[in-house]
Amino acid sequence: MTDARLRHGRASLALSFFAQGVAFALLVTRIPAIQDRYGISDGLLPAFLAAVPILAGVGSVVTERLVKRVAPSVVLRWSQPVVLLGLLGVGAGSRLWQVAVALGAFGLAVGALDASMNMLGVSLQRAYGRSIMLGFHAAYSLGGIAGASLAWVGAHWDLSLLVSYLPVVAVLLPVALVASRWYADGERGEEAAERAAGERQSGAFKLLLPLCLVMTFAYIGDSTVSNWSAKYLQDVLGSSEELATLPYNAYMVTTLLGRAVGDLGVRRFGAVAVVRCGSVLAAAGFGVVAVAPGPRVG
Numbered sequence: 001m002t003d004a005r006l007r008h009g010r011a012s013l014a015l016s017f018f019a020q021g022v023a024f025a026l027l028v029t030r031i032p033a034i035q036d037r038y039g040i041s042d043g044l045l046p047a048f049l050a051a052v053p054i055l056a057g058v059g060s061v062v063t064e065r066l067v068k069r070v071a072p073s074v075v076l077r078w079s080q081p082v083v084l085l086g087l088l089g090v091g092a093g094s095r096l097w098q099v100a101v102a103l104g105a106f107g108l109a110v111g112a113l114d115a116s117m118n119m120l121g122v123s124l125q126r127a128y129g130r131s132i133m134l135g136f137h138a139a140y141s142l143g144g145i146a147g148a149s150l151a152w153v154g155a156h157w158d159l160s161l162l163v164s165y166l167p168v169v170a171v172l173l174p175v176a177l178v179a180s181r182w183y184a185d186g187e188r189g190e191e192a193a194e195r196a197a198g199e200r201q202s203g204a205f206k207l208l209l210p211l212c213l214v215m216t217f218a219y220i221g222d223s224t225v226s227n228w229s230a231k232y233l234q235d236v237l238g239s240s241e242e243l244a245t246l247p248y249n250a251y252m253v254t255t256l257l258g259r260a261v262g263d264l265g266v267r268r269f270g271a272v273a274v275v276r277c278g279s280v281l282a283a284a285g286f287g288v289v290a291v292a293p294g295p296r297v298g
Contacts, residue, residue: 012179013117026147026150028227028230075115145252233247
């Protein structure tokens with residue numbers, strides 16, 4: 001790949017990460033409003049929230065097989081619009097089955113989008129010959145900050161979900177489609193899948209199990225903040241709807257700080273040292289939450 005194509009591919013992929021951060025933040029920070037709009041009971045809400053990551057997992061597995069036939073850039077080019085339209089569907093519906101369909105499409109597309117985005121990111125990182133992946137995830141965090149801030153505006157001005165979502169989708173959808181022209185694939189999807197299969201057969205996958213365990217617990221913490229922080233603040237602590245959007249925003253700010261320096265840390269100290277440091281910080285965060293006093297009753 002030429003230097004110009006690498007730069008264009010990197011910028012367009014960063015924009016894709018940013019757009020995904022905006023879309024996801026707009027969804028999760030308005031969960032109480034979504035629940036009220038569709039009359040979802042507290043007992044049924046966890047099923048709706050769990051369905052999105054489960055379907056995202058399905059979408060990721062399907063993408064792993066799909067990239068044997070088509071390039072990851074093709075999957076990303078068409079999954080991102082589905083994510084944005086799924087978000088719009090959540091805001092536009094009025095019946096329970098409609099939000100179920102919209103969230104289902106959102107979840108499947110998110111899985112395909114996340115898998116294809118990271119495939120392209122890894123390919124670009126190989127082409128650059130240095131760590132750049134955390135920069136893409138920093139773009140996601142920046143998008144999360146923007147999305148959570150827009151959610152605060154919507155809650156503060158008592159805007160409907162549709163009014164909050166429509167302008168964002170109207171801007172991001174064409175921008176993402178135009179930027180997709182410059183996605184840069186590295187090795188072909190089939191070659192990447194064959195190489196991954198060879199690594200698994202050689203036993204390399206077993207070496208990843210400890211890292212997978214760390215990522216599992218980190219994902220639990222991440223999804224807890226994403227899915228339940230707004231609900232917890234509003235229902236348990238009695239905060240206003242706009243105030244309930246702030247914890248996710250603060251969380252995205254801290255992830256942005258970590259990801260902004262992460263690539264530099266990998267280049268200077270190595271990936272293993274960065275993972276160890278991140279694991280210790282994450283464990284400390286879990287510990288603080290575990291020992292923190294609960295809300296006062298009465």
